[in-house]
Amino acid sequence: xxxxxxxxxxxxxxxxxxxxxxxxxxxxxxxxxxxxxxxxxxxxxxxxxxxxxxxxxxxxxxxxxxxxxxxxxxxxxxxxxxxxxxxxxxxxxxxxxxxxxxxx
Numbered sequence: 001x002x003x004x005x006x007x008x009x010x011x012x013x014x015x016x017x018x019x020x021x022x023x024x025x026x027x028x029x030x031x032x033x034x035x036x037x038x039x040x041x042x043x044x045x046x047x048x049x050x051x052x053x054x055x056x057x058x059x060x061x062x063x064x065x066x067x068x069x070x071x072x073x074x075x076x077x078x079x080x081x082x083x084x085x086x087x088x089x090x091x092x093x094x095x096x097x098x099x100x101x102x103x104x
Contacts, residue, residue: 014057
């Protein structure tokens with residue numbers, strides 16, 4: 001007996017079957033991809049609306065065997081307690097005259 005399709009996101013009419021298909025497609029096209037709800041919405045050609053579905057959306061994602069985190073990213077969790085390094089793309093000090101000239 002096949003399970004009935006369940007609507008997970010009512011705003012965008014996304015079913016559990018569509019979420020699974022998107023995850024499977026993304027994993028097949030890029031085995032190293034980090035799959036997020038936003039990427040699933042984009043893969044389905046839709047965008048999140050109210051966010052009320054997010055707990056069920058995440059539960060549905062977690063049930064898919066292809067959601068597994070790529071091996072090279074698994075070690076990143078252990079380093080979460082380390083003090084973050086400053087972003088090299090951010091200037092150490094901002095010159096307010098530069099900001100004013102850019103925004104004017």
